[in-house]
Amino acid sequence: MTMAVDAMGGDYAPNAPVEAVCQAATSFSDTRFVLIGDESQILAAVKGNLPNNVTLKHTDVVIEGDDEPVRAVRRKPESSLVLAAKMVADGEADVMVSAGNTGAIMAAGMLVIGRLPSVDRPALAPVLPTFDGRGVLLLDAGATMDASAENLVTYAYMATEYAKHVLDIENPRVGLLNVGTEDTKGNAVVKQTFSLLTQSRLNFVGNVEAREMMAGSVADVVVCDGFVGNVVLKLAEGIGLGLFSGIKDTLTSSLMTRIAGGLIRGKLRGFRDRYDWAEHGGAPFLGVAGGLIKAHGSSNARAWYMALSQGRKFIANDVLTKLSAAMEERK
Amino acid sequence: MTMAVDAMGGDYAPNAPVEAVCQAATSFSDTRFVLIGDESQILAAVKGNLPNNVTLKHTDVVIEGDDEPVRAVRRKPESSLVLAAKMVADGEADVMVSAGNTGAIMAAGMLVIGRLPSVDRPALAPVLPTFDGRGVLLLDAGATMDASAENLVTYAYMATEYAKHVLDIENPRVGLLNVGTEDTKGNAVVKQTFSLLTQSRLNFVGNVEAREMMAGSVADVVVCDGFVGNVVLKLAEGIGLGLFSGIKDTLTSSLMTRIAGGLIRGKLRGFRDRYDWAEHGGAPFLGVAGGLIKAHGSSNARAWYMALSQGRKFIANDVLTKLSAAMEERK
The missing domain is CATH 3.40.718.10 (Isopropylmalate Dehydrogenase)
Known part of the structure; x- marks a missing residue:
């Protein structure tokens, strides 16, 4: 090789x-x-x-x-x-x-x-860090801006194979990123995707909200169009960076906080690493x-x-x- | 009244x-x-x-x-x-x-x-907390799932008046949520919106990426469709909650971290409050x-x-x- x-x-x-x-x-x-x-x-x-x-x-x-x-x-x-x-x-x-x-x-x-x-449409599939430390394969993260329901279903099939054979997940759970968990939620493309995924032989677990996706363990794969996926990715990175840098500033703002910061640095770093992109490797372009x-x-x-x-x-x-x-x- | x-x-x-x-x-x-x-x-x-x-x-x-x-x-x-x-x-x-x-x-x-x-389409306009503490008026946060470019332009007009007369911002800067800052970025609706906003008499500052939006001070108002806006809102809340709860767990995990936690609690709370939804009041349904x-x-x-x-x-x-x-x- x-x-x-x-x-x-x-x-x-x-x-x-x-x-x-x-x-x-x-x-x-x-x-x-x-x-x-x-x-x-x-x-x-x-x-x-x-x-x-x-x-x-x-x-x-x-x-x-x-x-x-x-x-x-x-x-x-x-x-x-x-x-x-x-x-x-x-x-x-x-x-x-x-x-x-x-x-x-x-x-x-x-x-x-x-x-x-x-x-028809390849998709970029990074692992989004989640708070349970397991991460979720999110695609498409920005390859196709106006994706059709058919495109999104293709993403789900590709990601399932990738999750099985690279991430070692036996029967990957596929979720659809949506604004609510009810079957009727979403925009036109998302609603149509829901119906196609329900009919597919994939392990479709239904709609997934962004909040639950971040908490983790609701799905192994989450599909969305490239516009939404890219926004999600950049938002998650931006918030992670902003919060950790704010906390760092807080910990170095006075002598007392610096002392306290010294006591917890190791543990805090452990938590931060769990939410770190680097730990989850790269994104395949499927x-x-x-x-x-x-x-x-x-x-x-x-x-x-x-x-x-x-x-x-x-x-x-x-x-x-x-x-x-x-x-x-x-x- | x-x-x-x-x-x-x-x-x-x-x-x-x-x-x-x-x-x-x-x-x-x-x-x-x-x-x-x-x-x-x-x-x-x-x-x-x-x-x-x-x-x-x-x-x-x-x-x-x-x-x-x-x-x-x-x-x-x-x-x-x-x-x-x-x-x-x-x-x-x-x-x-x-x-x-x-x-x-x-x-x-x-x-x-x-x-x-x-x-045609009212829009929910919450203030999304940003890391500079000022917040940004984000709309639509979920009223209309399949919004047209015309709808998004209406959001921009409505939010401009609201920001002027309720948030006391003299000449509100309007941004368009997008996957990049270049003029040619985005999906079809977003590209058309960009062109319409450029021709409008609004104080349009161009495309805004999610990361910069969270850092703050690039725009006072950011428009997007209700699907994207709702995902952004829930993601931001989910990540904020997840990170602060992870930090809390870290600070209470041992006697030493609890002591350190006691020393920094006040300052950390100050930082958290800045990123708190409650400080920014409610969302008008414009x-x-x-x-x-x-x-x-x-x-x-x-x-x-x-x-x-x-x-x-x-x-x-x-x-x-x-x-x-x-x-x-x-x-």
Whole structure:
């Protein structure tokens, strides 16, 4: 198995991806890793020797965080991100991992790798942290703005296979994000999706409200359109960051609170980590004709390692074939 | 001025509304308050004498939190909530305040009070707490699931008048909730709304992402459709509750953390209060032909008092006339 790694994307590139790849290369000696990016920067980030199963592919072109996604993918064919996608498209790699510009990663998935024949609309499926610590697979997180009920049902089928074979959930419970739990709630697309999911062979548990979704344990997979999913994701991140930073400010506001803060720092960090995106690895872009994992932009080496393990499992368990089979069966 | 108060809705009814009304009646001696609900329960909740400008209207019918909204409004015409709406419809009261079933409050607004002639779709407009402590007026929070771009523009006009004359914001900045700040972002309705708002005479500041909205100070008013708004509201509440309860658990998990917790309790509470819904009063249901304020379901006496003051200001500053004029001018 070969993994193509965009070493230049994300807040802690290239250090975090390089460290994680070196570690993963030791854990998974059967896997080949290709680090794509600025050779001198990558080598500077390597501590000790480069493992035998890691190779470099040099490029000094990078897609920046504020590049317009589709244009960047078209105009920067030599960027680390697009080169990684090309390796997957050409069969030189089985899966790519990047922590770069989310829009550009999705555009590279669509334009360079392409869709699975049975999937109209691929979907980005991050794990949203929940308060029970288990997290929920939320999709679509922003690939398709005007999704149809059919699209949402496809998301549910794809996520079910992914949850089974990568997250090791036996019979994933699928929920529909809605404004109430009653069958009749929602907008037109959501109501139609409810009816289609009820008729499907999926383990559909009905409508899920945002509040219950965050508490956790009501569903393993929650589907919504990409507009709503993206808003939910950014809101959850924004509130998490805002609250923790407010609490940090509170704890450092006086000598007494600093003393108290010292006493509880460890426990508070434990709680914060449970609500941390990094712990849940990356988001697969489901429905493209190859493995594609988007690691969180602020991934440290640990989060990168999780994303790499996830990508490896995606290929090792042949999720793509199972996902296509599920889509065919559905017809 | 007369205010009709549903004394039976909300988690702390009738105590919280009764206490708040008695206090408001003292502060606002020019205003008449009608407490609607179970007379014996209301009288039991009154401490001391009932102020002269407070009267009671007895009913023992209540709309419950889990009643189906439209059905409840139709089948319980004698409920405290519907009686309050009837007083507004009949001109016996200028404004009603309730902390009851949100759906039923909106249904009563639509079916009993009715819409302003110039407004197709009324919108619920709560203040979402933000981390700068100022809050943002978010609408629609759930009245209309499939809103058109025209509807969203109407929300922006109505909220602008409300923010000017009730929240005392001179030239309210209007933002459009979106998945990115670039002009081309969003789903079809949101893109069309962007274009209409750009052409309007409103103080439109462009697209606003959920993360920035929560940080605060990018906009005074943020518009979105009722599906998205409701999800945002419930998610924000769910995350706030989950994080604060997780922190509380952390602080009480051992003797040492309890000691530390004691040292910082006051400051932490100060921070939490800033992110508290109760501090921001109730949500007006804008676009109905009368004053209607929905107080938060978990309103204590203080939050109730804020909602009453808000309702009073809504009438005192003649927001309804200004709102209608703005809608006419727009044509």
